[in-house]
Amino acid sequence: MENIYLPDLAVIDRIVDETHDIKTFTLRFASRELRKNFRFKSGQFVEASIFGAGEAPFGFASNPNHPEHFDITVRAAGVVTRAMHALKPGDYMGIRGPLGNHFPLEEVKGQDILIIAGGIGLPPLKSLIDPMLDCRGDFGQFIILYGARTPADRVYKPLLQEWSERGDITLLQTVDTPDAAWSGPVGVVTTLFEKIKLAVDRTVAFTCGPPVMIRFVIQELLAMGFAEERIISTLERYMKCGVGKCGHCAIGHKYICVDGPVFSWRQIKRLPER
Amino acid sequence: MLLEVEKGVVLAAAPQRDHPVSRGTLCIKGWNGHQLIHHPERLTQPLLRINDCLKPVSWNKALSYAAQRITELQQAHGRDCVGVVGSLKTVNEASYLLGKLARTVLHTPHLDAPLRFDHAPSLRVLREQSGFANAAAALADIEKAGAILVIGADAKAQNARAGSLLLQAAKRGVPVIQVDPREQEHSRFFRLHLRPRPGTDLALINALSHILLAEGWQAEGLAGLAKLRDDGLERFTPAYAESVSGIAQDDLRSAAGLIAKASSLLILFGTGITQQANGTANVRALWNLALLTGSIGREGGGLLPLLTANNSQGAVDTGLMSEWGPGQRDLQETAVRRAIEAAWGASLPAEKGLTLQEMIDHAGGRIRALYVVGENLAWSAPESAKTSAALDKLDFLLVQDLFLTETAARADLVLPAASFAEQEGSYTSLERRLQRVRRAIAPLRGCKPDLEIIQLLAGALAAPWPLRKAEEVFLEMQQLMPCYGGISWQTIGHPGGVLWPAHTDDEECTLYRKLLGDRQGAFTEVSTGLPFGDEPDADYPFTLITGRPLFHRRTGTLVTRSFTLDKEDPVATIEINTDDARALKLRSGWPVIVKSRRGEVRRTVVVTRAVPPGTLYLPIHHKDGLSQSLMPSMLEPESAIPQMKLCAAKLEMV
Amino acid sequence: MQAGTRLVVNKQVFLDNLSLCMQKMTVIGPQKLRGGEVTFGPLRSLRRLTLDYVNDLDPLKRFFLPQREVLFAYDLSGKKPRLLQPEQEKPRLLFGIRSCDVQGLAHMDGFFQGACYDELYWARRRNTLIISMACNRPNESCFCICCNGGPWLESGFDLQLTDLGEEFLIDIGSRAGRVFLEERPMPAVTASRRHETRRRELMEACDAQMVPTAYLAKACIQITNNRVREELWEEMGSECFSCGGCTHVCPCCTCFDVVDCPEGAKSGTRVRCWDSCQYSGFTREASGHNPRARAKERVKRRFYHKLSYAYIQQDGHPGCVGCGRCITVCEAFGLLDISAVVKRLRRDGQ
Ligand SMILES: Cc1cc2nc3c(=O)[nH]c(=O)nc-3n(C[C@H](O)[C@H](O)[C@H](O)COP(=O)(O)OP(=O)(O)OC[C@H]3O[C@@H](n4cnc5c(N)ncnc54)[C@H](O)[C@@H]3O)c2cc1C
Ligand code: SF4
Ligand code: SF4
């Protein structure tokens, strides 16, 4: 039996500066065997360690169809994340994962897809969008709404460009505070809803972002007539162990690290302390 | 508290069921404070400033350097150019020897303990009136009190044991009257909550006495009533008190009524009333009130100042306060001086010493060198900017601590001390409970217990002090401390130790009566009160009060080094009344700059009805600016305590 | 010898054998401290062992989930970090553990197995022989009879002893327990009718000492259906000192924190240590947002975990074995321990 708290070593292949406080790390396991056998699913997460600083959870931010290496996109928020931002390519991190449940990718084939992301909420959704776009034909209408504080605070700017140039998906972006170069919409992400047309009974909505944003998004979706199980969100809680033991992430009798982080609104609604 | 040890590592703390005070409980600090013992930031080598950088050196080098610098400075500026600041956390034996070192080896009168900043007025008045500089009640009195007055203290946050007994009393139906501008968590369980304007407690307390006297509700057989009335109480009519404090006369009367009906009155008080311009006057007024109800020396009655550190009382008893020697004896009395000089075989400095704030104020002038044991002055003293500048002006700053505190970081030499788990000795709790602590583990490699460091330093200063163990030092200090008489090293090793003076019967509550003998005590003067000295005006419209949150023990040095405790209180906040917040268009969670006439700090707003309009409540915190940097350092005239409880302030948007 | 049959062994003979074990394994048992308090710890001889004790206030879960435990050590001196697993401990024998703590272990066993199997816990568990002592001396706060936590148990131990004065009556609870008896020169006889009667008398005497104070069932329903007035939670939250004592001493509480403890720049350990859902730092997120910022929500959480059907279904029983420790340690004395809360909920529901 192995120690579930013991991380595996992974090497940083590449670091991309996304914004002034967000970086994307491309990682590869040090062990060849792990590299060969490692698989993950959209929406799952890892516990990433900086030895001496601690461990913190991050959603996968890359395509599960290419598990030889994977990305995490990290905002410098505290002790661990700041330590990560000081790393260089070639440095090591500890990784435990994949952890948690995943987005229902197979189950929603044939449906229209609506993705609503806010700020640092886009990376985990990217692990869903990427494989969906690999088989674009399996889905109907495909809409991505993305809101950020400022244009500079948006992550994956080249990719956003690429998506907006694709003819087969709709990408709408908004910012709270525009800069001189910004010509797009201004306002919170929910203001984009009026710009799109949906068939609510054929659409599944996925959302990830700051808790307040998620709250408003869900309110709007319900008002638009979305069925509770067609709204899929992630819950974020203070996490420590990631394996259902430390108790920190519990809401009611659910452990977000094991039973989540992905939940439908129908499930979230039933939790005793939302 | 029991510590669990495995392979030299303290793993855990566990409570003791047999302990008469804790009875199996521990506060959050008790459960988690042990984490600091093995904290990675513990100092394990002496650090010497070389080219403005602290570099590790050997103990030998450190001690001889310290001795050399102190001797040089004393030769150049006179022996009293050295000041010594004691610790409220270390063992009695170390405190006693520190006092002896200061007064004989260094031969300086300038010795004081940080208790100056909390309870100098309480100790002064109690000693004046009763002969003893300590609580005139025990914790167990809370369980027997007829009525309880809690004033200027948040018992729940500052002393969980007292808070627990208080809550139990309130739940049993004992009338608890709380006087505090701010609403606390437990306020809802108390019978009455009076919320005076900050700094107006004197009028309120005296008005209670006034009503008792006017109604003839005082205890029987008291002498000096007429004088008390005519010499001051008279003017503290309920109407006057209402005009000053804002408390309705009817509320004052109901409070007085509750007190009058009760069999005894226990008064719990804290820094809320001592760190003021009227600090000493307030405690005097409390003494008179307690005496009027006949509660002094009575079971379930008396005065209980909530001392905050674990060995505050020990620091007083062993002689760390500037005015008193070992055994709380007055050093200005010739007989006392003679006795101590004879026992120590050395002469004592003749003049009166400077108090703690005065030493800081004279740093770089009369005071050239400061030896600070276990106190983070840079955080605990008011007007932080001024304090830090003062510390920098010293020719030699010697700090003995577990961590590189902000004070230690300014030092010329830092000596790494051992934690509570690594020392032998005794502590004295706020109710004069003398208890032994046993070493749970050997001192971390490179650290030494305070007791040993002080003796080594004395040796380096050429004093012929043999290296002695705690027990031997205890026996010596007992000779000079009548209050610790009749207590053996063995008995203080039992759970709960011994309450001094040593007693044979088990009635702990009546102890104070025994201590007082037949003296009921006499009334003391009624001061008219001073304005608080840092009044609000158009520029600084708010009155700001500070308080210590649940998770902080004094300066947070120890608490921030326990990861569990540090997590408890990561955000520095400021509380503002709902109406004021609306007027200023402020919301909870927003950042603001809090400014006083001395400095500014950044805080996160908490909008609440717990503070009255016009008042800001600033929990003591260190992140984003030290709370103390706002507070004034001018001294209350009688007890030399800085008036650091309140000041005028304003808020600015970030 | 068969599992299920009870045996009788002379007490001194048993203890002498225990003493022999001390050379090969760590024997942990109840011992008197200088102050007179009894606590469990490693024994080097029989000298400090005591059989006259009420249970340790410090819960025995600490021998399986220590208050501070190294998860692994790291060494960063090379190019590639090296991670070192903690060493295996010597086999241990836990002697004299009370029934409620044995039940507590059963609770923890359930929690630490499953998909995320906690090997660190189980290594200690497998490594330790449990010889429990049926409880003929309950503490005044004990109420295990209300929670299936004792005073006598049917299972969960390797051996369960009943102190009959001169002899120990032994229930065998596992193969390991049987092997332990067989491997040692201990003349054992099958329990006679007289022994069984004495055992029953002791059980009854013990039951009689315990006032059944905590009727959990109704509180479970109230909590499950959220039928407790918010004001009552509000009041209890105000009372709470957030000292965390209740969860520290509870044999059913398992929450922990994980932190890195560097020793210099190049090496250190990652440790876990007990944490408490009663602390506000327990759920505070990096953003400062705290879903359980108030003591009210935390007290509610504690009882939801202990008494809601959602958890009872998962665990098979409520999260309380009736050891009574939270009654002793609660800083809000008599107000927020489980038996007080159960009573208050019941009264509130009427
Ligand atoms: C399932 C999940 C997925 C996440 N995915 C991402 C992501 O893709 N990108 C990203 O930038 N951030 C993500 N986060 C948030 C990220 O984990 C926190 O910002 C991070 O833990 C902060 O750690 P710190 O040590 O730098 O901060 P500190 O404030 O110093 O935190 C100290 C400790 O608190 C814990 N902690 C603090 N906040 C949180 C939190 N919100 N959730 C969980 N644990 C916390 C960490 O374990 C850390 O060890 C995710 C969180 C969760 C729960
Ligand atoms: S809830 Fe209290 S009585 Fe029940 S097992 Fe836990 S500590 Fe013991
Ligand atoms: S022991 Fe009592 S006071 Fe302490 S956290 Fe638990 S319920 Fe609150």
Ligand code: FES
């Ligand atoms: S993070 Fe530890 S239980 Fe979920």
